[in-house]
Amino acid sequence: DELDLTTKRIGVITRHMKVKGWYSGDAGDIANMLAADDTEFVPIGNADIWAANGGLSGAVAFWPVEKFILVLRELYSAREQTKQAIYEITGISDIVRGASQASETATAQNIKTQWGSLRIQKMQRMMERCARDIFVMMAEIIPAKFSHETLQQMTGVQIIPTQQDLTPVQPPPAPPPGAQVPPEQQQQLQQATQAAQQAEQQRQAKLAKLQSIQQLLTQPLAMMYRIDVESDSTVKADLTRQKAETAEFMQAAGA
Template sequence: MDEQQPQLADTLEDVNEPKSSDVLLTAIREAARSFEPWYTQCDRIDKIYSLARSIGGSAVYQDPDFDLFWSSTEILKPAVYARPPSPVVSTRFAIRDPFLDQVSEMLERTLATTLDKACIDDVMKGVRDDLIMTGRGVSWLTYEDEEHQRVTVEHLEMRDFLHEPARKWAEVGWVARCAWMTADEMRDRFHEASGDAYKTASFAKRDDKHGMTDDSAKAPVWEVWSKTDSRVYWVVDGVDVLLDEEEPFLELDHFYPCPRPAFATLKRKSLVPVPDHARYESTLDQINDLTRRIYGLLDQVRARGLIAGGTDVSTAVETLLAEADDDMMLIPVPAEGLVGNGDPVTWLPLEMFANTVSGLISARQQLISDFYELSGISDIMRGASDAQETLGAQQLKSQYGSVRVREKVDALVQHAQGICSIAGEIICANFDGKTLLEMSLTKMPTDADIKKQITLVQKQETQAVEHLNGQLQVIQQQVAMQLPPPQPGAPQPQGVPAQ
């Protein structure tokens, strides 16, 4: 009889022990392992961009006078992202409704104030830099209601964000963010839910890779949003139980409190980014190698000559080539060792050095052109307009120059729209009327103002009715005085009130 296979539950919880954190921690480790090659590649790119002299124990040549990777990145930054996003709120269809228009304007103003307080420009610049250099930029939104209602937007580093490995973003079943917390912070946050379980967490000190530069001991606490379970979990490495779990405390259409990451190039059928630097890294290495050789040869290009004297020829030539003093031009050698047409000075040939340097410079220029084509810098440079050009020429150049960066621009626009959408949902669901009015600087009547207006209208109505009744009585009296007195037995005229 075949052994019964265990049934795998489509959940992040342990079906046998619901409070266990093993399934969650295993899923986090597997996701981190799938991204580890990309993490290593991104660390190398960061060190190259930061002019690190050694990577992995091996020296890396970086010429501060010709840093092509840095200069190209600085050109791409303003081409991809120029100014902070401005939220626009309107109805889905063109409906002329004064109430909806006023509500949309109030929410738009509140969103603008919220993003300004959240320093959205710094967040978007962080997402932009990650998108250009590593291929993925991530942000996370949080609702705070301790002292006053506020929505914060954070830019997450690459190792502080994980999601379920999937082929496309629509198939991702959970996302997680990492927050480094001390023991005191964990006690204040999780003691009520899990007691002293946090004490067995793996605390660490001075982890430069994760931005920890102080001496406080912290542990990485993962906040996991599971769309499959419709639950939010908090776990930490070294603790075998859940620190806390609850239903989603934010009601969002797309469930996650983060928009879709801004992706550049992705591996086929996966969400693992491919940094652009990997495409032209070999070209940059060749350019650096040629630059080093050019500068080395230029150091040897000096005017040197041999004259009749008493020094060995080979020793004199070595001395000339090794001497860096430009004041030393001649060195004596035995007269019989000179080869020439009888000139008193025999000059060392410089044509060979000059031709070699010229060839290296030409080869390097071709490699630079190839790099510009690969990175899209050439298109951006072609799109640069001149103030003296016509409007049509400037528009054509602008359209042509944005072709290569359009995908990155669209990714950032979509990411900014996601931030505004999530922030708007949080504001509509959690902010009270007073906060909305204060943040939007909108003047709307309160209940007391409406009651006062109703009372005033009712009073005016009563006065108007009394005035009409008085006018009616006056008219009736005037009509009665103009009519002749009724004769005894005569019929009463129709429409005239009785005397």
């Protein structure tokens, strides 16, 4: 809150820092001068009187911008102090942002990086939970507001069975009773019958899967328990150390 308040005050003061002022209403020549462009000179009347009264500085008063400059400088200093306090409290140090010294060893850098990241892990978990909750709400809203046809067109995943999925696979016709069938033709007929049976089993399994998907999308209670969204862990600065420890464990276990 303190940082936000200081930043808002800086914005307010910056908006009021404008080149403006006032002059006597009788001095019409000054208005012409203020409207003049760069490198443009405007003639004035009674130049001797103007010179005797101190010239333009005695006839025009400017908005006291220098007062705002002093306040603005103090506000910038206060904001930097607030930011430094936030860095010290939360542990967001220069080493976490990637700044380091070339003279330090890699082990020292890793230790400081781990120490800085440990203090912001709570905020990382909060952001992960926020992203997870958003995906959970999306998963609850999508099947309630979109039809199966729309979801199938949007995702490219089949949800509705086609006419081919609904049509049973018919086996090849058997030869009439008492007919003499050559061995080769009988073997081909047997293979075709087995292929038709396998195709029918695959069709029934696919149809059952599509029906279970439709039932899952139309039952809110079942969807909440069976569709779960979990956030993956945020990439930590000590990921390299974890990989090294895993590799050492695997080598020790395989020895």
